[in-house]
Amino acid sequence: MHIRTPHDWALPESAATPERDYRLRPRREFLRTLGYGAAGLAGAALTPRDLLATTAGFPTQPNPAFRDPALKPTPYDLVTSYNNFYEFGPDKADPKPNANQGWKTEPWTVAITGLIRHPLQIDANDLVRKLGGLEQRVYRHRCVEAWSMVVPWDGFPLAKLIALADPKPEAKFVTFTTFNDPKNVPGQRASTLDWPYFEGLRLDEANHDLAFIATGIYGRPIPNQNGAPLRLVVPWKYGFKGGKSIVKIDFVARQPRNTWQAMNPREYGFYANVNPEVDHPRWSQASERVIGASGFLGGRQKTLMFNGYEKQVAALYRGLDLTRNF
């Protein structure tokens, strides 16, 4: 029997601040109001971080077009405790403690540069405001290590950011660079990977409806260990494509070499599309372990082509040999 116990972050609908109140007040004032409100909510474990982190305090609205009722979101606690973020250590338990020992993600500036008409350096909050706020989407998340989650991300479509940047015709790819701060970040003092972490997409992939920049999960500001404050989410690709804590978005003409591809081109490609037919040289990709599955043995399910987004994205790869372009 499966008994559902509500989590401490599961606020009732009635606890939500009316949308009108959000919109009428400037952000700081909104935060203060939310602070008073939170004090009155017994057991609504809101931390100072929920109120003060970069991109906190923006209203988020579930986008019904990206909410498959069949998907059961992975509990918040697991999504934020089981992370691959090699900047903060090699084990999945490392990022949560290591990324929260004084590592600052507020304030945060991102540079949007390259072959575009409107290059800019912009504060993360200003960027969210400029792009018209946040929405929530529930996406499957499939790691190249053959495990998966379902995550309710808050954020904005990458296409909106691209429209703001206004790429020139010669721009064919978009790259995403993570921070480089070996002084404050333990993992970057080791040469496990070639820092800073670097990822890229074809411009048409980046412009796809599903491509998303996350600033939060479960309606709360995205925790440091999940890539605060700006993190790329490309749900039909393996998780490592989703660069975390992005400081630079660069539009370029030639296909970039992403970090994992540079590290081991035999095992990791540029595309990294989820594909049950094309194995990792060391393990099968035909199925995956479901994080937080109920029961000790209930954890394995078949992996879907393009992680279940085949209908939406298959057209992007028509004519491309997916066995070679893995």
Next chain:
Amino acid sequence: MALLEKLLRSKVVIWTLIVLPGLWPVWPFFIRPDPSALADPLKFVLHHLGFLACLLLAIVLTFTPLRVLGPKWGVAQALNRHRRLVGVSAFTYGLLHFGVQVLYQYDGTYDGTAAQLAKELQKPFQLTGLVTLVILLVLALTSLHAAIRWLGGKAWKNLHRLAYVAAALAAYHQAAARKIFPMQVVWIFGPLVLLELARIWKQRSAAHRPPAPLRVG
């Protein structure tokens, strides 16, 4: 040192040192729940058992070089009383690790699980794990006195040198389980490599000197 020697001579102490670490997952599962372990409990157990199998295999292989390097050292003598127990426990943890791997691949159907296992075993990563286990099985089965008598000392010794092959394969298998090279492999197998080099060096230099009767195990 005398106390340590006395403790290490005791079978009860060695059994405790072998069994207790196997129970470790109880801590992050039940006593102090750790969400990163509970995210996929079976995977946590899988990796933990594999880690212990590697660790015990590396440890038991250090006993001989320790004795060669310090023939009069009581600790080395005490440890060498437990070679079979520690060796068989490395196999046992390896077997449990394999059993959990079968459950880990279980997808609700027996055919699907079998197909998935067969697919995984075609990869060097998984195949080396299985070959390691088979070697340890053969060594465990021939660890009885009767087997030594049946095979004869020399053949038995040659057969049991396969333990070194098993250690090398286990080190590869453990490293291949991760996307980036895990330093764990170095601190598990590194000391063994250093001790073996020291032993070879000592035996080489002893061989150049006239008759120095030295029993090597």
